[in-house]
Amino acid sequence: MTSFAVTKLVAAKDLRIELRSRVLINQVLPFAAITMVLFAFALDQDDLLVRVAPGLVWLATLFSMLVVVQRSFAVEAGDGALDALRVAGVPAQGIFFGKAAALAVQLLVLETLLFAAAFVLYSSRFDGAGVFLLITSALAASCGLGLVGTLYGGLTTGTKGRESLLPLLLLPVVAPVLIGATRATEAALGVGRISMQEGWAWVALLVTYALLFGIGGSIGFGPLVDDTA
């Protein structure tokens, strides 16, 4: 079975599990929405909210991602499914890209709804000129997040309280995505003094990030999840 076939199977499996259990919709989305509301409580100024809305959307995405990543591996841990796949000789790369793809799709759904929430809650405006930039940057960012999330999620899954390590490891790693995605979104929405051209430069960074972690992750994922000595 080729790596690509494995990727498609694993991604489809993860998304099917999500469709049936609806954890993203029932639990993660309300959490993200509450986060957006709490931001408004903390920041307290309406004109400030419009200005920082892009950053807040991506912050809420990152915090929610922690939950989604842990969920992504919790579905495997129950029956030892990940170990079973590896013992059966399934290529680690296929599993890695499959789970990363499913994670990216879930994040894209989350981001779409969070942007909609921002338009409502923070009165973000949108003039259509930046829609292509907005979509591209969200795609690039989600790919990067899916890849690193799967990588570090695989490391911290398992017993003995490893999950609490996920935020400490993952949040520093995704800092470039936060910076790049926020700047690109600001350019797309016409917020702040950043040009569309600069926004596209940030998208280039996001794509580079995804490429580098795609390569690094496909090499590192196997050793990280194989707990045999």
Next chain:
Amino acid sequence: MSGPTSTPATRAIGIATIVGLIWFVAFGLFLSPDDAVQRKGVRILYIHVPSAWLAYLAFIVTAVSSAAYLWKRTRSLTWDRLAGASAEVGVLFMGITLLTGSLWGRVSWGVYWVWDSRVTTTAFLFVTYLGYLAVRGLGGSHEQRARRSAVVALLAVLEIPLVHFSVEWWRPLHQQESIAKGKLENLMLFSLFVGVIVFTLLYVWLIMHRQRVLAMQDALDDRGLEFAIAERRQEASL
């Protein structure tokens, strides 16, 4: 200062280090002149700059040792322990860098922190390697720990340039800040140079000892079961 992890090599390096440190403190605090612009504040830089250099060196050693462990032909737990020891000392020096940098900022600019690219990336590095040390503490066999943390160390090598670049792009170092650091006179350059040498000696001394302590820790873990059984047998025979 002699202990169970001392050898003639560490004693020699240790003596050189102490002599160097005494000279360094004497020169840094008393014998060197005040800077024309920064006055006394420059003395903090004598610690801050070498400390930053050594932290970077330590993290490079961690990365190289991690790669050496992962490569089958040189696989040995000594590389893993060296990576761990170097990372610990690196975190120590990075902490010193951040602290002295903050104090220097207070003296020179009146603020303890600025969100420029250099400071931000340094703080980021600090947190990243704290994470690395946490991964080393996850448990499991020595080989599992070694492989896991080696991969994490190499991923850090991947992510740090990405972060550095994106933060640099986000907050480029402004012209006035580089001017504010001032032009360094020859005497001060010399002091920084000596500081780097002394701190490097200190770094080598620290990792030699620390690596041996980690080796003892691993040996104790391996023997742990044996010791417990031996103690049990002793109790039984009484």
Next chain:
Amino acid sequence: METGFVVLSYVVTFGGIAILVAAMMRRARSMSARLPPEDQPWT
């Protein structure tokens, strides 16, 4: 006033290192006592 910050940085730096070194040596002594010499190949 600046002198205070300068002295503080030196004291914290070298004092901190000294404390950590002392702790490390103490730990080394207690571990070395419990281990046979073949586990300490550098001696």
